[in-house]
Amino acid sequence: MKYFRIWWQLALMSLKTQMSNPIASGGYLLGKLFRLVFFIVFLMAIFRHTSQLAGYSLEEAALFFLTFNAIDILAQLFFRGIYGIRSIVRDGDFDYFLIQPTHLIWRVCFNTVDFLDVGTLIPVAGAIVYLFKRIPGLCTLHSAFLYSVFLMNGLLIAFAMHLAVAALAVWTQEMDNTIWIYRDLITLGRFPPSIYDRPLRLAMTYFIPIAVMVSFPAQAALGKLSWHALGVAILMSGLSLIASLSFWTFATQRYTSVSS
Amino acid sequence: MKTLRKYGFVFSLYWQEGLAQRASFVMERFRALVVMTSLYYLWSALLRNQTSFAGYSRPQILTYVFGMSLLRSIVFASRTDEIAMEINQGRLSGYLLKPVYYFVYTFSRDLAEKSTNFISSIIEISGLYLIFHVVLAWPRSWQTWVLFILAVTLAMFMNYLLNFMVGCWGFWTSESSGPRFLLALIMEFTAGAFFPLDILPLHIQHILQWFPSPYLVFFPLNILLEKADMHQIINGFTAQIIWIIGLSLMARLVWVRGSANYGAEGA
Numbered sequence: 273m274k275y276f277r278i279w280w281q282l283a284l285m286s287l288k289t290q291m292s293n294p295i296a297s298g299g300y301l302l303g304k305l306f307r308l309v310f311f312i313v314f315l316m317a318i319f320r321h322t323s324q325l326a327g328y329s330l331e332e333a334a335l336f337f338l339t340f341n342a343i344d345i346l347a348q349l350f351f352r353g354i355y356g357i358r359s360i361v362r363d364g365d366f367d368y369f370l371i372q373p374t375h376l377i378w379r380v381c382f383n384t385v386d387f388l389d390v391g392t393l394i395p396v397a398g399a400i401v402y403l404f405k406r407i408p409g410l411c412t413l414h415s416a417f418l419y420s421v422f423l424m425n426g427l428l429i430a431f432a433m434h435l436a437v438a439a440l441a442v443w444t445q446e447m448d449n450t451i452w453i454y455r456d457l458i459t460l461g462r463f464p465p466s467i468y469d470r471p472l473r474l475a476m477t478y479f480i481p482i483a484v485m486v487s488f489p490a491q492a493a494l495g496k497l498s499w500h501a502l503g504v505a506i507l508m509s510g511l512s513l514i515a516s517l518s519f520w521t522f523a524t525q526r527y528t529s530v531s532s
Numbered sequence: 533m534k535t536l537r538k539y540g541f542v543f544s545l546y547w548q549e550g551l552a553q554r555a556s557f558v559m560e561r562f563r564a565l566v567v568m569t570s571l572y573y574l575w576s577a578l579l580r581n582q583t584s585f586a587g588y589s590r591p592q593i594l595t596y597v598f599g600m601s602l603l604r605s606i607v608f609a610s611r612t613d614e615i616a617m618e619i620n621q622g623r624l625s626g627y628l629l630k631p632v633y634y635f636v637y638t639f640s641r642d643l644a645e646k647s648t649n650f651i652s653s654i655i656e657i658s659g660l661y662l663i664f665h666v667v668l669a670w671p672r673s674w675q676t677w678v679l680f681i682l683a684v685t686l687a688m689f690m691n692y693l694l695n696f697m698v699g700c701w702g703f704w705t706s707e708s709s710g711p712r713f714l715l716a717l718i719m720e721f722t723a724g725a726f727f728p729l730d731i732l733p734l735h736i737q738h739i740l741q742w743f744p745s746p747y748l749v750f751f752p753l754n755i756l757l758e759k760a761d762m763h764q765i766i767n768g769f770t771a772q773i774i775w776i777i778g779l780s781l782m783a784r785l786v787w788v789r790g791s792a793n794y795g796a797e798g799a
Contacts, residue, residue: 293707293710294707295705295707295708295710295711296707296708296709296710296711297710298710299707299709299710299711299712299713299714300709300710300713300714301710302710302714303710303713303714303716303717306714306717306718306721307717307721310717310721313732314721314726314727317727317731317732317733318578318727318731320586320731320733321585321586321731322578322582322585325574325577325578326577326580449559452559452563453559453562456562456563456566457566459566459567459570460566460569460570462570463570463573463574463577466577467573467574467576467577468573469573472573
């Protein structure tokens with residue numbers, strides 16, 4: 273409850289900041305919505321000339337794209353604070369976080385909450401529900417359950433990746449752009465993974481688990497994942513979490529204060 | 533000659549600055565590489581079991597993918613976002629006091645950004661060309677190359693004018709970053725910087741041709757692929773010239789009105 277109250281306070285502060293810049297915020301929100309619409313138009317345009325993309329129909333390909341968006345938006349909504357980690361460290365705010373009676377990871381992650389992402393999450397969630405109803409055989413409790421489980425698993429991997437980026441910033445006091453490498457890489461998950469060749473697919477599953485994060489939920493719901501994949505998903509999220517938590521501990525133990 | 537040397541020096545300074553900020557430069561190029569790789573795989577998958585897609589053969593569509601990556605680096609790479617910042621922070625005053633035309637100064641700065649991105653883009657494309665053993669649709673005549681280079685040059689200038697004007701929004705608001713983000717997205721998508729515009733339904737294509745964006749990427753690449761006939765080429769160049777004249781007049785008006793409104797806050 274205490275943590276929810278802190279989150280709420282930080283979220284309100286972020287909202288007030290965004291509301292004080294209505295033109296800029298409006299532009300960003302509209303931009304995010306346009307990007308979403310444009311990619312849907314792109315997919316629809318492709319399917320005017322073909323009936324399938326690597327074995328998937330228009331609705332199924334759209335489900336991959338929207339799932340990528342859902343994970344990306346949720347990660348930005350919940351872990352937005354990581355984007356500013358370098359300035360938190362550089363400006364001395366990290367020292368201040370260290371003495372606060374809250375969990376350090378929680379404090380860093382929720383330092384900023386981007387409410388513009390709520391504006392984009394609503395249409396994405398609505399479109400996913402619509403696709404579940406539209407794709408034959410998908411509107412079942414079983415599919416919805418599998419989709420939700422893999423979505424949560426994807427969010428865990430996203431959290432692990434964000435935490436690793438934060439740890440790198442605390443450790444080196446640099447790496448301003450690392451989070452953007454992650455953002456760019458996950459865009460590979462916008463399309464069904466079967467469009468990529470085998471070495472890249474394997475790298476996307478076992479090396480940097482983008483496919484596990486953004487493609488597995490849609491594949492699971494569509495019944496295209498084996499039980500073996502469920503094991504891989506749990507293993508990859510578990511390993512990612514353990515590795516990034518260890519790295520975070522390593523980095524914070526070596527932190528000696530930068531600016532204060 | 534002296535004037536040219538002055539702006540050549542600005543170009544050289546920003547070229548060095550661009551290379552000095554290696555992390556940002558590498559990041560930007562990494563992003564371009566990811567986009568190009570994912571689109572390469574997407575189009576390859578679409579052409580896996582067929583010889584052509586929406587009138588494009590495999591070599592043609594892959595030439596489009598590589599070509600649009602190259603054009604993004606020339607046409608869209610820009611430092612005009614700094615214009616709004618310089619206005620808002622009052623740094624514009626410094627330029628107004630110097631013996632330089634701000635418009636030409638920022639154009640030289642933009643050219644430096646474009647040239648570093650262009651060289652990097654050539655290296656990336658060559659790398660992917662060798663890795664994937666891509667067969668490209670090279671133009672059959674040298675005249676095509678001349679027309680392509682001309683269309684790209686005009687596209688580059690068109691986009692610069694548009695960005696300069698948008699940068700000048702800084703005269704009226706300190707919140708121009710959001711609208712600029714929105715406009716950049718709209719321009720990129722409607723320019724054909726992600727896919728050839730002729731895969732869209734005809735009515736959307738007809739609407740788009742009244743906007744400047746299709747003449748930034750789609751039109752030059754249509755020339756390169758030798759898909760545009762003489763009538764379309766003449767129409768395209770006419771549209772580019774009309775847009776350049778129109779945007780120049782608008783940019784001039786925005787600059788005059790804006791600088792009259794300038795208060796040098798923060799200077």
